[in-house]
Amino acid sequence: VTDTVPPQRAGTDATALAAHLAAVPGLRDRLGGRTADWRVDEIGDGNVNFVYRVRGPAGTLCVKQAPPYVRVAGDSWPLTPERAVHEYRALEEHGRAAPGALPAPLHLDRTRHLLVLEYVEGHTVLRHRLAGGHRHPGLGEQVGDYLARTLFATSDLALPAADKRALVAEFETNTEMCKIMEDMVFTEVYTDFHRNRWTTPHLDGEVARIRADTRVAVAASRLKNRYLTSREALLHGDLHTGSVMVGESGSRVFDHEFACFGPMGFDVGGFLAHLFIAYFAADGRRGVDGDASPEDVQQVWLLETVEATWNVFRERFLSLWRASGRGDAYPPALFGGADGAAALEAERGAYLDRVFGDSVGFCGAELMRRLIGFARPDDLTGITDPAARAACERGAMRLARSLLVDHAEHRTVRDLTDAARNQRRG
Ligand code: SR1
């Protein structure tokens, strides 16, 4: 393992990792045989942690290790390894709410900041599949369902206040991870920050205009304030297409190290943003000019998936609320009789409308930061011709600005997909 990465980025040595796993009887038995029979491969490509696959004669495990720094930056960017604990706890909480939608958490080593998860055979990171032009029927339904179950179950609609407050308190200490999001998503992108990256010089003019745009500054700051102050539900916290694995048996959501309580729209809008990135990137990959070319089949599917994700999220969330709204918000004593029931049902719709409004804004913020911030996604950086990349990024940037600044004009998910289509055409 250590041979393949520069010294400052070295993760746990393979032999040491095997010894740690062998010391936990449940894990040793899952792998089977002796440690000498186990094969350890580093398989992660994320920015933050090391990820290993450990294969034994009887089975395979996935191991994540949180070093005391950001993986892609090494010692120059220290980061608390305690994030592993929050990730593990979020997997437990979300796993309870949405069984089967996540890899099962199996073991947490709090001293070494190692977490051991079910290895999901035959699954691939969604972002890679999308960059290869693939479609995944059912993706929107699966992610919409995950969002509805996890966000509802950890909200005041489902939890008694005492339980909710205890859970909030636990995740409040994921401070350093939240600070990365606060800075990276809502602030640095709009300043002359040394880690920002974009397709230069092609987009220099656009980036300068965004930075000088006070309407964008207000919108980003409002969203930052919402992220800082809302404790609506336990978020995944970084739900992009690199945080979802897909395979024959459906999809699994992983990588919960940014988990915290926050506004539901942060997760919903974040995921939609990455479907839009894939939509615009498809033009760059094909080297076509979005203005003139018809959408390809994947692009049509991506916009259908945006709509399915929101529609399924909304419907499932409403059903869960109707069937098991046993939290302390909206006390039943206030909504007796036919009038009360009708008023509560109308309020449910209004609640989801507010989540949609948040999702639009957070979608715009996530899009923008992936276009001109530090963490640029492979869908875009993989487009080798900078002129083609810049052309599709321009469309995505127009959409991002519109979602940030004119968010009130996007009232339905169809408005969102129409806006993407229009901005693609320039
Ligand atoms: C330190 S880099 C952090 C970024 O990478 C992750 O994927 C998150 O999106 C975060 O913004």
Ligand code: MG
């Ligand atoms: Mg991640």
